[in-house]
Amino acid sequence: MNTTAIRALIRNDMRLYFADRRAVIVGVLVPILIAAFFGYVFGGTGRSEDQGKIPVAVVDEDQSSVSRAITADLAADPLLQVSALDRVAAREQVKSGKQNAAAVFPPRFGEQTTKSLFSGANKPQVELLVDPSQTTGARVIEGLLAQYSMQEISKEAFTGAYGREAIDSNLERLDKLEQTPLNADLRTLLNAARKLNDQVNSGAAPGAANGAGAGRSEQRNFGLSIPYTVASTPVTAHDNTPYNSYAHSFAGMAVQFILFAGIDAGVVLLLTRQRGIWQRLRSAPLSRTEFMLARALATTLIGLFQITVIYLAALLVFKVRIEGSWTGFIVVGISFCLLNAAFGLMLATLGRSAPTTRGLAMMATLLLVMIGGAWVPAFVFPRWLQSVSRYLPTRWAMDGLDGATWRGLPFNAAVLPSLVLIGSAVACLLVAIWRFRWEE
């Protein structure tokens, strides 16, 4: 093995890489910038108060105490950014994408909902105008609307004027019906509700004597509400460590731009074949294995340089931490760079002209990184696409890097991704060896 020649070729490839300063900047600075952007969009370091709120419009055509209370509850919710608009403006803003949805409370909403709570009849319809491209946001709005409506309508039913009317109306209806044991029980229940309503409105209810403010506060407790609270805890590497979305975005962009460098390495090799330098290389005492090994090692080193600089920026500026195994992180990084080198060699052996090869390889790489979850996490994909992504090495690279960083997984978790990456590298290398034309 002519190790001096291999070293000379590797050194030369590194020199060529660093000689093109623009390419170096594109290879490390651009991924850092894009990762910073994606990381910020998807939540940043998780400590910021500036989380994205869902914009929703409320059109209150009822203006009852019920509809106003629901609107106030929605406005107080941390997930929503509520705008009070008229119907025309609300529809226009949903259409233009400024609001994810608009909830329209029709006239007599408060009165009808309170009555229908007991009778189940004549339910009014709340119209929800939805931006079809924002269905997830619309579902959140629908859920919160149901929660706050139930709370305010039931409160009105037991303590408000509409409630009193509804109770009286239902008692009158019961008087006209046959006196069955069930109707007798229902009458008892409604009488108890009327008594409560009277007490609250006369200030005799528990807590109501302490003044209007205190009474109003107490009144809220008569409405139905979800009988539990939810404490959402991000399950990250350690308790109290918030999720840092930069960890995922930097992994994604490192994977993408290292693959781009692999494409460049392949295209450069294709171009070299068309130049006098190829004859010089071929006339030297250099075997095909030595040449391919040198190229693969040089591309691997360039990839390692990229991932090192990209993650240095992530660690120092964006507070990304290797919460899991450092060894696992390094092994996954090296495995991916080896795969990238083999991928570049394979391209050089399969391609015919440099522009066509570059174009096709770019397209393939973008698909690989997109489906592999480098841009957005794979869970947003349809189920079948998530299954497909399991067969892509980029998905395994992402899982490996995510595991070592924000998920805080041990070395064991890096073994399978690394094996898949190395296996893919071997497959690419075999194709490259099979197709590589060394003899003229």
Add this chain to the structure above:
Amino acid sequence: MQPMLQVDRLSKRYGERVAVNAISFSIAQGETVGLLGPNGAGKTTAIAMISGISKPDGGEVTLSGVRLAPNANALKRRVGLVPQDLALYEELSAWANLQLFGGLYGLGAAELRRRAKAALELIGLADRSTDLVKTFSGGMKRRLNIAGALLHEPDLLLLDEPTVGVDPQSRNAIFDNLEELKRRGKTLLYTTHYMEEAERLCDRVLILDRGRILANDTVAHFKQQYGNLEAAFMQLTGRGLRDGAEA
């Protein structure tokens, strides 16, 4: 005495086209031989086979009695090739280029430094060693192209049109370099279109056309028989245009 280079019935086809058709010749140690021929005559293909780049379809090449075919890598260390296309990385310095070319032949760091310095001095570029090749003139690049083939101190130097596209001053400088190599006892095989180059530099000339050697004689003998080398060339190869690609 065993010849430095022995070419025996060397042949190469590209599909139906015969690029080199069973050519045979030999070159003695220290001899400078010109390989002359019109475009598409088979000069570059012959050089590629002799240098081990291209596998012949028939025939064989021996270097000091050792066959090239099974010993290509060992014999490549004794041959230096100066390709017709510039074999240089323009984005790198002259020194960095030479470091690569010397490294390919297994030269250690100290030895490589010494030889690279000597090669740059020979071609008159010692003071430009750290400059990027892309800042060089055409003639300087051609000279550096030659230097790249000298680092491993080959016994046989194959030069494929080393003066193509350079001005007379640069051509003259290249001649000076080649004459110096000749004085040092190197064996040179030199392809060219320029008769005056062959007259000035070569001891012997081979005229190749359509893959066959038409004549193989000393420059003095050609002059004696035809008046000058150009007349011999035109008479042997004819006056018809050769627009085919160089093979």
